[in-house]
Amino acid sequence: MILIAVLIFVAVFSVAAAYVAAGGTKKTPDLSQAQSLPEANQWAPSVPTAEPVVEIRKSTLMSSIPWMNRWLTKFELAPMIRLLLYQASVKWTVGGLLLFMAAAFTIAAYLVWLRTRSLLFSILFGAAIGFLPIAYVLFKRAKRFKQFEEELPGALDLMVSALRVGQSLNSALSLVAKECPDPIGAEFRICFDEQNFGLELRAAMTNMLVRAPLQDLRLVVTAILIQKESGGNLAEVLEKSSHVTRERFRVKREIKTRTAQGRMTGWVLTCLPIGLGIFLFFVNPKLMSVLWTHPIGVKLLWAAGSMMVLGSAIIQKIVRIEP
Numbered sequence: 001m002i003l004i005a006v007l008i009f010v011a012v013f014s015v016a017a018a019y020v021a022a023g024g025t026k027k028t029p030d031l032s033q034a035q036s037l038p039e040a041n042q043w044a045p046s047v048p049t050a051e052p053v054v055e056i057r058k059s060t061l062m063s064s065i066p067w068m069n070r071w072l073t074k075f076e077l078a079p080m081i082r083l084l085l086y087q088a089s090v091k092w093t094v095g096g097l098l099l100f101m102a103a104a105f106t107i108a109a110y111l112v113w114l115r116t117r118s119l120l121f122s123i124l125f126g127a128a129i130g131f132l133p134i135a136y137v138l139f140k141r142a143k144r145f146k147q148f149e150e151e152l153p154g155a156l157d158l159m160v161s162a163l164r165v166g167q168s169l170n171s172a173l174s175l176v177a178k179e180c181p182d183p184i185g186a187e188f189r190i191c192f193d194e195q196n197f198g199l200e201l202r203a204a205m206t207n208m209l210v211r212a213p214l215q216d217l218r219l220v221v222t223a224i225l226i227q228k229e230s231g232g233n234l235a236e237v238l239e240k241s242s243h244v245t246r247e248r249f250r251v252k253r254e255i256k257t258r259t260a261q262g263r264m265t266g267w268v269l270t271c272l273p274i275g276l277g278i279f280l281f282f283v284n285p286k287l288m289s290v291l292w293t294h295p296i297g298v299k300l301l302w303a304a305g306s307m308m309v310l311g312s313a314i315i316q317k318i319v320r321i322e323p
Contacts, residue, residue: 085137087144087211112126147183149245155180163235187211270308270311
């Protein structure tokens with residue numbers, strides 16, 4: 001009974017805190033934004049007041065809950081999770097994500113424990129459900145990076161056209177930021193604004209690689225930096241980079257098409273035993289409960305789970321081919 005009460009309290013607290021963190025989240029200002037002084041009213045009487053302190057440093061908000069924000073800023077893992085959320089373009093805070101994961105884990109583990117009375121199985125199932133929020137973030141991140149790769153050749157062509165008519169590299173970056181849609185437009189806009197604020201080109205390009213760690217973008221940034229140091233025709237360099245990027249993307253699509261059957265086989269072999277086990281449990285709970293109530297059944301579950309994970313990893317290794 002004490003365990004049930006503790007689980008209920010943790011579940012209710014996690015759901016409430018996650019709701020507060022998600023609802024009270026404010027968008028963190030970008031690197032390109034700085035707070036400006038308000039214009040004084042010319043008709044107002046002049047009253048000698050102290051000049052307001054202008055904060056131009058980037059404020060980092062890990063959570064809308066003050067004590068959690070102070071706690072998360074002390075750990076090195078929090079900036080990594082925050083960068084992951086930015087790359088996925090998800091308007092969550094680090095604290096909100098952690099609270100969502102805790103709520104999902106607690107509720108799922110408690111419901112399974114009420115049904116099976118198996119603590120080990122409840123923890124494993126709760127861990128799998130608790131991983132879903134971070135899995136969603138990783139899915140959004142991969143989708144955003146894929147869209148970035150698709151739009152990169154068009155952005156390079158736009159830069160080539162701007163350079164050939166006599167514009168500078170900064171003007172070409174500004175043109176891409178204005179004309180191209182997100183996510184590539186937003187990333188180039190931040191890079192352009194950083195240079196306007198006085199940051200060197202190498203540092204601005206490096207920051208863009210941190211925000212979008214893609215191999216195609218790395219090739220473009222390396223070509224631009226080498227050309228700035230050694231000289232040469234930047235338009236021609238970017239044109240060749242655009243051609244290489246298109247060819248790499250074409251090869252990736254061809255590989256994805258040829259490995260579609262293998263990837264589908266891996267998903268079927270991984271999900272079929274789990275789905276079949278859940279279906280048999282609802283059909284005959286007494287028969288399936290032997291797997292987590294009997295010592296031999298527990299060993300069989302561990303062996304089956306280990307072989308499923310190993311087999312899925314081997315299949316993914318076979319079908320994942322880098323061009």
